[in-house]
Every structure is written in structure tokens, then in C-alpha cells.
Amino acid sequence: MADAEEPMAVDGGHRDSGCDWDGRWNHVRKFLERPGPFTHPDFEPSTEALSGFRLIHVVDMDTIDVSNLNRQFLFRPKDVGRPKAEVAADFINSRIPGCKVVPHFKKIQDFDESFYRQFHIIVCGLDSIIARRWMNGMLISLLSYEDGVLDPSSIIPLIDGGTEGFKGNARVILPGMTACIDCTLELYPPQINFPMCTIASMPRLPEHCIEYARILQWPKEKPFGGILDGDNPEHIQWVFDRAQERAAEFNITGVTYRLTQGVVKRIIPAVASTNAVIAAACATEVFKIATSAYIPLNNYLVFNDVDGLYTYTFEAERKENCSACSQVPQDLQFPPSAKLQEVLEYLTENASLQMKSPAITTTLEGKNKTLYLQSVKSIEERTRPNLCKTLKELGLSDGQELAVADVTTPQTVLFKLNFTA
Amino acid sequence: MYKNNGENLCRKCESEFFTPASFWRICFSGSQDASTDVNHLKETMAATKASKEQKYDRQLRLWGDHGQETLENAHVCLINATATGTEILKNLVLPGIGAFTIVDGHTVSGEDVGNNFFLSNNSIGKNRAQAATELLQELNSDVSGNFVEESPDKLLDNDPEFFHRFTIVIGVQLPESTCLRLGSVLWSASVPFLVCKTYGLIGYMRLAVQEHTVIESHPDNALEDLRLDQPFGEFKNHIQSYDLDSMDKKDHSHTPWIIIVAKYLEKWLSEHNGQPPKNYKDKEAFRQLIREGILKNENGVPEDEENFEEAIKNVNTALNPTKVPSAVEDLFNSEQCKNITSQTPDFWVMLRAVKEFVHNEGNGSLPVRGTIPDMIADSQKFINLQNVYREKAMQDAVAVLKHVECLLQSVGKPPESISEKDIKLFCKNASFLRVVRCRSLTEEYSVDSVNKDEITSCMDSPDSEMVFYLMLRAVDRFYQQHSRYPGVYNYQVEEDISKLKLCVNGLLQEYSLNVNIKDDYIHEFCRYGAAEPHTVAAFLGGSAAQEAIKIISHQFVPFSNTFIYNAMSQTSATLQL
16 A cells, blocks of 8 residues: 555546546446346446546645655656655546546544545555554544434445555445444554563664664764654664664674664565555445445455465454444443553553553543643643552542543543442 | 667667667767766666665565566566556556566557556557557656557467567466467467456456476465474584573573573483473473473562573474475475486576485485574573574585585586575575476366366355356357457347357366356356456456566465456455366
């Protein structure tokens, strides 16, 4: 997938056929005009004028890098430095007559419900699980329930694709109906970092030497003033040189410039082919959903072409108490003598929650109180002492509701505190 | 007839030159100053190399500089610039193959432009090979794009040797007769042939290559080569150098788990008549034995010794007996390995040398791989242990090298004709060697050698993709008989169903296939009307391109020999036909 290429929205059905030519839709019309034995039960063939996908919004916060060019086919060397969304839009608008791509050089989080509500379908090619969870949470927040029953017209399908090297996956999510990103969070184990004691005193691998230079030496020596920039070749060269020195000290071989860059930037290898396969699978699902021509993928496809070509298709199941889509209040079980720190650790370490830096607030004596918040320095300093206090000391009672905000979700998650003995 | 696309101008002085796959895009002009010429070349070479390293960084991490080199020396032939064809080529041009040539006699139609990203409505009426080459060339200026405005049938009539120059030929949306003719030419010339077709919501690929060897298969979950069951001399000595009982706490907790398992294994063997732990019960007892070795504090509570926990966790795999994988044994027993001649490719010479090693210096085992996984240990202990394995691997490689030299000499070839570097790489990958052999298309299609068993056994499962293979074969028959595909126009759909059914029955009869194909599939294939939807073409585009890259680079393992993709259910299957 294009690194950090973010959701596209689709709208079909405009009737401006002025830019069409004879035979333009021949390859597509047969699927829309003709009945068949494998079509969706709701499918009704029609010979209405075809229009393709006319209106697509693209959101991407990144600019083009030369290392994108081996696979991101809408970009050319002259485009390096320009926003991806804008270059992609320009290219498609000029190559595909009648298609309008509207670019947004923004983060997905820069938009709110009023933006996302306008779309029929959302397709994601994001480069992080956090971003996926956020988008997932956003679409869940758009769902409306009447008397506990989900209104189907409030569902916006989410098609998500991702790749790493020769592996990839594509999934179809109907928020509120099928398994969401958080339902299957355990499929993505947390990223493993090397233990500090290994890096600091017991390196064995070239990677340990690189991390030593990056985590310990750089902040100490601040060679170029500020933060280490993985995209700055001078910075990488510095880390490389220091890593080589350390490796020599311990007789470790294998430190190279390429490895250094890979470790510092956490580079994931990528090729055109895998991305083409997964993008195509996602696009096929968009087509199915938009036309109701076939039953969409239900709901997860895995692909791997290291040895031959392997695909596996299965139905990921909803989690009964999913913190994102189940509407079931989340349970927090702690003794009143537990410290707030323990609650914080649970929120970040629990495999089903995997929050990044949760902010915890609650209502005490009718007033909103922030128990702990990390992302604003002044508030972090003010609330830090709370971490060492027990839940009882903080004035919390059994059954108390805690509202937790985190980057992994656009909406706060409500937890109910259950005191154990 | 063989046109270049006007792209072959020297980047410095813009004079024209022509070579089929010119790497540096620089001329050797007859300028007065010879040193300028050489510097002109050198500085461009250095700059080009640096910028390529950057551009290709993400893929170099998968197949390395040597893999990239094979791509850049490759010349790919694509037949038919349909959506499927251009999507495949896009995924080969972007990673930087040396050159491509599109062979296509068709002119661009409105329909073509409708599903093909690499054709525009301005190209309607132009030759399709030329139009597609222009837009594909834009993807990567390192690649040399060429086109031939000719049908493959004509080329086969007039100049079949035209195809001999290519590293691989990819044929897309070919009628059966052309496919078989071309297949036969390429098979005799040992040029790999990849057949691809998008038909409605079905994607199809067929690889036809006689013998494809893979040294670097990069297996996902390789077992380590630790030799704990039969420690070699230097390893035994190294184990001896440790005395767990007399170590201080720090050393004890930072001893590599491999040493721990080795030590406790020695203990076990002495207490069990030289018999290693075999069943679950034994292994449990062995794990317990190790657990008891964890240091205890003054209150008798076990300390936190992560290296011991690692040892316990790894007992299962660590005790796996070292042996030559059966796949490699099979290779040892193959004809190519047994009969080494001066024509024998390097792969088989090296394999034979490894076989000799196994039967001599190796004492029944392959050369030591030389790598160990990371584990809790202090730097020195880890590096020292790692070096024990590395040095043994080097020694074993030297022994293999001597066998290689003998073999080469015995067939009258210079002993250095296979490099030490290649032999070392071969030894490191000895457990993972793979050879892919496909049957020819002729064999697949011949009544005498059709793979009936594969077809009938797959058709026993209701969900098998095999039915799509049979439908594609039936559709090809329809085309042969009617010079068109079924259901292209709406009015044809109904009547073609019965015609297609006749083709299906004819096919099953001819090959004596006792299988049943439901009418639904026949209806569906008429419904498709030979459409080539873009998203299905693009899925094949990615799949086929990577298989081509595997063939070119000899890294990773290609499929064999038929791949079917079903976009309706998003499922796929690999069949051997």
C-alpha cells in the first residue's frame, strides 16, 4: 500500500456522459446488465447509463519520497516533495476522463463526523494500526441506534488493506455488523523493541549497536542540535558511524548503512506486486458493495507469495465485549487499594485494549475531574501525583464510570470500575 | 521491425545509440579527450547507482543488490497489451527490469481504453503495443521499453527465434492455438513462459519452465541448525569450557541457552544410556532437569534466569535430530546430480559437491549453516558461541569447495569457474534448496498425458477452483469453433449457453473426465462475455509480476504450475496440471 495513503471515498451515479467514448464501459456493463446464478440476492440487473466512480476524496498527510517510486505508480521523480494526495488527484483526473478526485493534504484525524458522513464507502491503505483503529472508531461513532436496533442506513462500509513485503491482507468491515478492527486486535501482536539492558550493556546483534547510538548516544550528544530525523542522511550517517564503533568494541559484524536506516526508521520492505494484489482485492470489494452485484468478501483475506501464491479467506468474528463496537460498557476490575498507575498499565498492556497514552477522566461531586493525562505537559505534571494514589484515595467508588480518551479512538471509551476484594 | 522507442539518447550529449538493454544510457562518443569520456561515464555511474539505491531501497531489502542485478539484466516480453498485460508490466517496470518488449498486433479500441490505465482515448486507432509502451515507459526511465506491431502468430510463422532473446515471455489473453504453438517454441528454447488470462471474475496463470533452480528460497519459518544432537568437535570443546556449577550469578544468568541445553543433554545422556529424550514424557523430564538448574537465593526461591527459561522453551526444537531434509535427498538422487558433465549448470555441480560432502566430511549431515538466533547472553559469550558455528560453516564450505573443484576438473572445466562466494551462499542455503519443474503445455493438453487424477480428485470437492480451469478450457474450445467468445453481446447470452455446454461436454469426453459441471457455471461464463474487469486484471498483474521476478532472480519459490483466482469469493488455488 502507499505509505500513509489514507481513505478514499466513493460516489457513483452521476449522469454526465459527455466524456465517454464508444465501448468505454464494455468490460463492466456485463456485470450490471445481466442476471446470473452467483449474484447477490438483492441484485437487480439494469441497463442504466454507467458512470464508473465519479467522485473520490483522498486524504493523505504525506509528501512523496524517492523511496516511494519503486511502487507508487502515480508519482514521478519530479513530484518528490509534493503532497501525495494532490499528485495522485492530478494524475487520475487527467488520465481518467470524468473522474473527479478531490485531494486533502491532511491527517485523517483532522476531519470530523461531518466530513466522513458524506461518503458511501471508505477504503484505507494506512500504515499504522493506530490510524486504522481511529478510522474504525470514527465510523462506529456514526452509527445510529433506535431502541437498541442498528439503523442500516447509518452504516458506512470500511474496506481496509495492508501489506508488508510479500504478505498482505484485505478486509471488509460493516461497522456495527461485522468484526471491526478492534475485534481482532489480537491478530496484530504489539511491536517488540529490544530490552534496554541488552542495548545498554550486552549488545549481540548489529541492531543493538544501532539502537544504542539512536537511543542513548544521540540524546546525550545532540550532534545536530535537535531530534534525530530518519530522513536526514547526515543523521543516519552519524548513527551509522557510532554504531560501527560500538560493534567494533564487541566484535559484532553486520552494521551497514542500509541496516542502520532500516532500524532507525523502522523500515518495512515493500514492492509493487504485493501492493497491486491487495489494492486490487480491495477495489473488487468496493465494486461489489457499490453495485450490489456480488456478495462482498466475508470478511478477511490473507495473501502471501513467498512460496508459490497462498491465499486464505475466513470470517473474522465479532468480539462480544469489543471496546470499540460492542456498546458493552468495559469492565475494570481493581481493588480499592490499587494505584491509578496499575489502571494505566492495564489500559496500555492489555492485548485487547493496547492503548497508547490514555487520558482518564471521571465525574466527582458533580464535576469533571482529570485523573491523568499525558499529552499536555502542564496537565501531566499536575496529575502525575495521582498515579501513586490508590483508587480509594482518589475518591472513586464501586461502579464509578471512567471516561478514557486515546489516539486509538476518536471517541472516549467508557469503563465501569468494579471493586474487587 | 524491431523498433526502439527513441528513448536511447545519451544522457550527456544526446547523440543517438542503440543497444537492446543499455544499462548506463551513456554513449562512448568519439570525443578528443578520452579521459573526459571515461569520467563522463564514471560520474554518471556513481550518481545513477546512488539514486537507484534510494529509489529501490524498499525492494533491495527483500532480494538484495545481487537480486536487483538480475532484474536489471532481464528482458521481458509481453504479448498483448490488454489491461492484464499492462498491469503485469507495470509491476515489472516499477522495480526496474532492464527492458521490456510488447508484442501486439491489435489497434486500440474504445473498449480497450475503458479498462486499461495505460491507454488513453487519444490512442484509439493506434497500435496497442506502441500506445501502451509510451505510458508504461513513463513509470521508470531506467527501463528500456520497446514494441513490435505484430501478432505473435505472425512472428511464429516468420521468425520464431525472435523469442529466444528473452529472459521470460508473458502471454496474456492468448487463444489456445497460439498459446500451444508459442509454448512449444519456448519450451524447446528453454525460455520460461508465463500464461495469464483474466476472464470475467476469474484469473488464471500457468507457468511453463522445464527446470528452475532456487538457492535462496528465503523460507518463512526455517528451523535452526544447531547440531545439539551431534555436536561437532569445536562445539564440544566450547561446551566443555563452561562449568555451570562454578559460575558466578551474573555469568550463570547470561550463559546462552544453547550451552545450557547442551550441558544438560550431556547429563541426561550419561544417565540414560546415551539415549536422548524422545517422547513427551522424556522431554518434560528434561525440561524439569533444566529448571532445577536455575540458581536459588538464600531462601531457596528460584532466581529470575531468563536464559534458563529460553532453554526450557526451546527444548522441543533443539532436540530435533539433524538430518538432510527429504527434499534435498530427492535432489541428491536426481539425474542431474548423478550425471555431471561440462554442460551441467552450476547449481547441480554444487549440489553434487554437497552430496559428496555429506557422504564424507559431513558424516551424513549438510554443511553447518553457521547462524544462530539471538538469545539472552552477555556479548562475549554470544559472540564466541556464534563464532564457533561461523568457523565450522567456513570449514565445511571449504571442504565443499574442494569437491566442486574436483568435479569441475573432472569434466575439463577450470576449477575457479564457480566462485567461492557462490559456493558459500549455496552451503548456507543447503537445507532450503528448491527445484521447480513444470510439465509442458503440450503434456497438459495431450489426451495421453492429461493429469486426470488431479482434475477428478479436485472436482470431488464442491468448492474447488478446478471447475474454473475446465470452464476456461471449454471457452477456448468455443473460440476455436466459433471464432468468438460466448456471450459477448447481450442477445448471444441465452443461445450461447447451450453451445458452451456442448463444448464442455466435448472437452470432458475427449479427455475421458468423469466429472460433473453444474449448469450455473456455464451460465456464468456466458454472462462474463469475455470481459476483462480491471480489478481482476490488476490482481493477476501483481501475482504474475512477482512470479516473473522469482523466475528472473532465482529467489523465492515460483508456483507450479497453474494458479486460479476467484474474485467472487476472493479465494484461489494452485493446481498441478
